[in-house]
Amino acid sequence: MAPALRHKDRQEPLRNYCKGLLLDGERKSVEPMAARLAPDQVQRMHESLHHLVAQSPWSDADVLRRVRERVLAAMQRHSPVEAWIVDETGWAKQGTHSVGVAQQYCGRLKRKANCQVSVSLSVATASASLPIAWRLYLPEEWARDRARRKAAGIPSTVEFESKPRIALEAIRRAVEQEVPRGVVLADEVYGSNREFREAVAGLNLRYSVAVRRVTTAWTREREPLPPKEWTGKGQRPNRPRRDATHQPLKVEQLALALPARAWRGVSWREGSRGALRSRFAAIRVRPAYGDDRGAGQQPEQWLLMEWPKTEQTPASYWLSNLPGNTSLRRLVEITKQRWRIERDYEELKQEVGLSHYEGRNWRGFHHHATLCIAAYGFLVEERSLFSPSAQAGHVRIRTPGIPAGFQRRGAPDPRATA
Known part of the structure; x- marks a missing residue:
């Protein structure tokens, strides 16, 4: 990372700051890090770290x-x-x-x-x-x-x-x-935002983004009415009569209207207590934006819904523009990766x-966050x-051999130790 700081004098403070973030200690602010890094020169170390994080104009x-x-x-x-x-x-x-x-x-x-x-x-x-x-x-x-x-x-x-x-x-x-x-x-802070x-x-x-339960959408069975047409120059638009049954529905209403057979149990990953599993359903919809203007031109996308058996009503909703042939299991696996x-x-x-x-x-806040991300990136x-499937105690690492003459006479052979 040192070349990105564009000044040779910043390299040693950079090394110290990242080292301080990775060392043991309850607090990782400048003062306690300086005390751990240089107990005999705390003030000098404090000034060096503080200057790097709060004042140096690196990107x-x-x-x-x-x-x-x-x-x-x-x-x-x-x-x-x-x-x-x-x-x-x-x-x-x-x-x-x-x-x-x-x-x-x-x-x-x-x-x-x-x-x-x-x-x-x-x-x-x-x-x-x-x-x-x-x-x-x-x-x-x-x-x-x-x-x-x-x-x-x-x-x-x-x-x-x-x-x-x-x-x-x-x-x-x-x-x-x-x-x-x-x-x-x-x-849903981001997913419910149309822009x-x-x-x-x-x-x-x-994308596959969470939306609020009051988000509205058109289904294939309830396509929006045709756009208004002008009957002639200077005349008022001839808008088709609409009735209460021809309106977009809230995603919560769409979920509650689905038959029981539409909900399927899906497991998406292993948790600390076994496989994580819940009930899901997915249908194709077109998002509605308060009225039917341009709704017919909106691209069709997935509405994914989750309804755990332990809940009285559906719990979560997502809109996704993943391809129409995406399986329900794949939709769930991708969407649930947000836990990371x-x-x-x-x-x-x-x-x-x-x-x-x-x-x-402002500068210190962002510099500190950047160096924390760098330290985390190292981890x-x-x-x-190691392979993600490797378990503790089963990672195949070769251990160095015992040097000749190392074993004391009469001592048990260390190579026999588990």
């Missing part, structure tokens, strides 16, 4: 690109890229001065809280995943506040953008950089200290040395 995008190129090559030795996963993560913060902190929904806490939220894009194979883009979500109140922007060092080019817009920028950059393509997966789905499809990408991002977030926060940064400015690359 996060360049470093992440180098990490991606190296780690993705290792990941693809076992299986190709299958998915691009869009998601967000947040962590609670005290006070009001840390960049982007506001009262907003925090997924980890499952409620609104004073927190920071970031949007990420990850690439995933069948056995591994890695974040390749990371961006802080800047609430509108921050984007408008000049004083807070200046204090936090927010670049003048950064304006308020919705989370789907931030995610789309990351996806476009990945396409431009020719990252191996996968099916775009996202939760997001259309933009992803416009990039010739497949939760594992990424958990390990980034718990193992390499993603949420431990205590600085307040992903190390795991990729």
Whole structure:
């Protein structure tokens, strides 16, 4: 990664910072890392690490690109890229001065809280995943506040953008950089956004994204009425009479109207307690956007629905532009790969200290996240040395032979030890 920092003096602090992130320790902020790395010169180490992360003007995008190129090559030795996963993560913060902190929904806490939220894009194979883009979500109140922007060092080019817009920028950059393509997966914050789905499809990408239960769609049996026609110049349009039965339905209504035989049990992966299994159904629909304008021209796509036996009503819904001949099992397997991002977030926060940064400015926040992703990428690359099917205790690694004369006379033969 060192060449991406474009300055020789930054190489040693880079090495120390990444080492600090990988060492044991409850906190991975600058001060405790400095104490672990150089207990006899804590102040000097603290200044070096702080300058690298909070002040040095190196490019996060360049470093992440180098990490991606190296780690993705290792990941693809076992299986190709299958998915691009869009998601967000947040962590609670005290006070009001840390960049982007506001009262907003925090997924980890499952409620609104004073927190920071970031949007990420990850690439995933069948056995591994890695974040390749990371961006802080800047609430509108921050984007408008000049004083807070200046204090936090927010670049003048950064304006308020919705989370789907931030995610789309990351996806476009990945396409431009020719990252191996996968099916775009996202939760309903992104999937329920019409512009997001259309933009992803416009990039010739497949998607399978969650939508809210109130999302409406046309089925083949309930195609939209023909467009209005003008009866003549200056005359009012002759709109066909519509009745209550000719309307798009909410996806929840479509799910409840399906016969029992439409729901099939599908297993999609092995969990810690055995195979993960639930009931699913899928039908072909055309999304509706509040009225029937252009609905007849909307491409047909899959509506995937999940209804666990333990639930009184269907639990989840997804829209997908995967091919019409895609099997139900394949739809489920691809769609359910979003779980990998939760594992990424958990390990980034718990193992390499993603949420431990205590600085307040824009540059430091993103530099720290970039170096955390680099450290995590190292762990992903190390795991990729082994086959995904290898189990602990069954990895075939040759052990070095016992040197001649090493065994003490009368001692048991160490080669006989299990």
